[in-house]
Amino acid sequence: MRNKDAKVGTFPIWRKYKGASAIGKKRNGRNLRTELLFVLLLIFFYSFGALECSAQALAVRKTAVEKKDSIMPFKSRLAVRTNAIDWLCLLPNVAVEFDLTPSCYNKITVGMGVKWNWETSQKYLPSTVYNLFDARLEVRRYWRTELSQVHRSDKEKVSFLKWLREDVFTRQRQHPRYWRAYYWGIYTNLGNYSFKFGKEGVQGYTYGAGLSAGFGIPLYGYKNHFVDLELGGSVGCVFTRYDKYGFDAESNCYPALVGKSKGWHVLPYPVITDLRVAFVYRFASIKDKYKLVDHVKQAARHEREMKRKNLNDSINEARRLRKEEKALLKKNEAEQKKAKTEQKKTEQKKELGKEESEASLKQSVKPKKEKKNKKKNKKGATKDSKSEGRKDENID
Incomplete structure (x- = not known):
């Protein structure tokens, strides 16, 4: 029914939008708080991941410097990913991933992704609403499998728990797939949503955190350009609040349904927040990265x-x-x-x-010599005097 207090184009609680969204009058303030919270989460998440990975990153960097053949250029550490499942669900999306160290033996990456399908331009408000915005941060650790030292025949019957223990949750396997790079990680996300597929619609805000897992395989390569395929998913807990609204075709608005809103609460069950069949563009293929020693x-x-x-x-x-x-x-x-x-x-x-x-x-x-000469002179003088005396005597 039409709200009696509402006039055409004016709404006491929900205001008219050119697109297919229904956000309250305080949307700007809420968006500002959401952006600030997202920045704080970004800083916290990145610092947590950096502190957790710093020891390994320093060790890997040291070995990479010692082994110059394993050092990759800066662009080879980047990866751009888009999810085909989201595109099939009419959700444009893109994600960026970055290796912490330049070594091909590096195992730790940091990534950020965005999905956006909000406020499509329309003249009249549709009865079906499908709006979603989601931004997430993720830290991953890659690993590869190797041949198990304990060999088992293929005909031997194995229980389900033993199969999980020996062939799934371990690196050493009976049939290792060397071309795959497995990963697990932690993520945090925030978003806005507005869905209406029936008489009532739901709109709210959400924050979440959880675990991611999957694997990547090489798909196509040409020179220094490669496309890899990634399969995986994310599961976590969700903290959300929402309001319910209807659709009034006469006044072309989405009136709020009083008494059907719910404040902030944590969902009592884990939620699958992402399913990935993604194509990853890299300058170095995944087969040449995240290597085993x-x-x-x-x-x-x-x-x-x-x-x-x-x-x-x-x-x-x-x-x-x-x-x-x-x-x-x-x-x-x-x-x-x-x-x-x-x-x-x-x-x-x-x-x-x-x-x-x-x-x-x-x-x-x-x-x-002078003395001798003097003596000689004296002797000669005496001789002369004597000779003169003798002469005088003779004369006399």
């Missing part, structure tokens, strides 16, 4: 590294010995020069000593 390859790489290290050590040792030889030669040359200079100095000192001794000898010989 190949111990044989690792041993061969270690052997090559040891050979390279030994070769470098021998080269460094030869260089060190050459430097030591050069240093010894320089030291010997310096010592020889020093010995020669000292020898020259000693020879010069000897020559100076000889000269000084010769000069002293000369100085000592001169007074002796």
Whole structure:
């Protein structure tokens, strides 16, 4: 029935929309609070995932730096995903995923996705309403299967619980599928919804968190462009509030149904929030990412590294010995020069000593000769005086 208080184009509770939505008068304020809450959830979720994965990320980054052949370029760490099931449900959607480290052995990714089908443009309000907005954040951890060490024949009958334990919830399997990259993760989401497929419609807000799981396989590749197929789903708890409304064709509005609204509450059962048959575009195929550690390859790489290290050590040792030889030669040359200079100095000192001794000898010989000459002169003077006296006597 038509609301008596309502006039054409004016509504006491629900206002008229050009599209097929029914949001209250306080929509702007609620949207602002929703966006702020989404930003806070984004910061919290990313910080939680970063703290949880930092130790492994640092270890993987260190090994990736040591193994330069396993480092991928930045663009190869990105992935863009779209879900075919959502498109079949008339929900345009896109998601982005990013690897935390550049190594092909990286296992941790962070992603964000959006679905949007809201307020389609129409002249008259339709009796059927299908509006949905959902944004989510997700942290994933990838892993691969390997051959089990315990072999079992295919004819052996296995119970369901044993099959789950030995072939599903384990990495070591009887028939491992090496081309698949499995994953599990945690997510949080928020959204708005407005559905009306009968006489009554439901519109509200929702927040949720839960677990995701699935696997990816390579589908198509050309040069450096690859498309992978992803199959998976998400299950979690939902925290929501909603209002119910009807449809008044005469006044072209969606009047609220009084007494049929429900405030914030948690649904008492888990909800499937996402089913994925998705196509993922990458610059590096999933077969070349999230790899297992190949111990044989690792041993061969270690052997090559040891050979390279030994070769470098021998080269460094030869260089060190050459430097030591050069240093010894320089030291010997310096010592020889020093010995020669000292020898020259000693020879010069000897020559100076000889000269000084010769000069002293000369100085000592001169007074002796003078004394001898004086004596000779005295003797000659006495002889002359005696000869003169004798001459005088003879004359007399």
